[in-house]
Amino acid sequence: MLRSPSGVIGLIILLLAISVALFGPMLFPNSPWRMVQRPFLPPFTLATVPLGTDALGRDVFAGMIFGARVSLLVGMVSTLVALVVGVPIGAMAGYFGGRVDDALMRFTEFFQTIPSFALAIVLVAILQPSIYSIVASIALVSWPPVARLVRGEVLSLRTREYVQAAVVTGQSNTWIILREILPNTLSPVIVLASLMVATAILLESSLAFLGLGDPNLISWGYMVGAGRTVIRQAWWITVFPGVAILISVLGLNLIGEGLNDALNPRLSREGR
């Protein structure tokens, strides 16, 4: 991982983003919702409001810092939830095979066929926008690739001798799946997870852009959406939060590639 330059760049970006999310609000306690200056203050004019203000005189820089929390949190938690759903489904399908496999895979394919962003919009709109409904919707549309990946891995691991040995010694299925098989599927799952966090951040920002963000939390997508109508007067309100999204997603994609090169040297040649 550390030998791949793109992986290192990605890691630096991610660490930076995480520290902004963790410590930023402590260092810059300006509330992103409070009016601090006159509206439409251009960036780089006042040191206290370095990135200017929006249409209501709110600090764009403060919004960027507090927005990092929402983006990263939603990205990571929804990926985690997707893993919690996808890994068991994939593991059971791959391990038990036969009818169980058929049923679970039809179920997975069904979710893969539904246009994911449209489903996320419908779900958040119906459940009412909140951080919980957003995380749940993103998780619900992103678990199928996990299930398929884990199933494929388990299918090939199931026939290995050490797994057969565990079966012969009378271990329970649960024990074999949890202790013998799943640990060996970890590296491709980690690669997929890092790319899923990136996709989840994009999804969250798109939902927030459409007005489906948590109304109590500022996020990058919301800021771009709010600045959209005044783009002719104030470019900075839309430009800066977008750059933040771009850099975070890029960082995570680079990490995914770096991890892929490091963990699956065989796959790295194929790209993804």
Place this chain on the structure above:
Amino acid sequence: MLSFVAQRVVKGVIVLLAIVVLNFFLIRLAPGDPAVVMAGEAGASDQIFVQQLREKFGLDKPLPEQLFIYVKGIATLDLGFSFRQQAPVAKLIGERLPATLLLTLTAFAISLVLGVLFGTFAARFAGTFLDTAITVFALIFYAMPIFWVALMGILLFSVTMDWLPSFGYETVGANLTGFAHAVDVAKHLIMPAMTLGLFFMATYTRMTRASMLEVKRLDFVKTARAKGLSDAVIQRRHVLRNALLPVVTLAGVHSGTLIGGAVITETVFAWPGIGRLMYDALLQRDYNLLLGVFVICSAMVLIFNLITDLVYRLVDPRIEFTT
């Protein structure tokens, strides 16, 4: 071939049916009594009207019967009624569908042609500056949210340079006809289609590059070289054709994302398609319309998947038409 298509169509219909059932339960997840919600959307909420709505939509009947009525309605292309817009949902969608098809198909064509072109170049000149430049650009475009690309496009090409119109399908009030009208629509189409296409172009570029490099190493390419075929012929007829297979698969997988991207793009550019309709339904919490658009989007994805499956089999003669 025919039986293959028939099988896939049957499978698609089953999936669509499952989506319709899911839709039925989603409507019931919406806050409040559907009849009261509908009455509110219609702007009246006295008891008699609510009761009339209940009877009209069978909401006073047991759930399985309601489901049956709902599925039957959709089978006859009755997607319900939008009280906000005072029109049947199917009619609203029908009016908007052509604009969405124009946008998504143009974006798809742009992304596929440019993506395969850039990917081929990158693979052809692997390791050179050109390759690095293409790869870096693809990575960046791959990480940009579509709504932001759209806004940056407007900022650059409409606000700053004033080259392209920033919204709409045609110039309002110009009443152009024939060729002039087509040019006008094309001008309005460029930015939305490029915006939507960029993300997918980046994906296809990466896929084509990786897949061409992979195929290049295979034995049959060596054989072709040993036969004395020219480099251009090998690249085109042997490498590219095989390298395109995963790209076709990817195009099928991404059809849902393309529709999702259309919702965003149409919203930003006020493009009068079903994506914009979905956004309007969202703003007004018009659940009937929202879910109607959702069903149609799912159907479009299914049709697109069927087409990519057929194309895959055309590109790859090794696969026979069986499931």
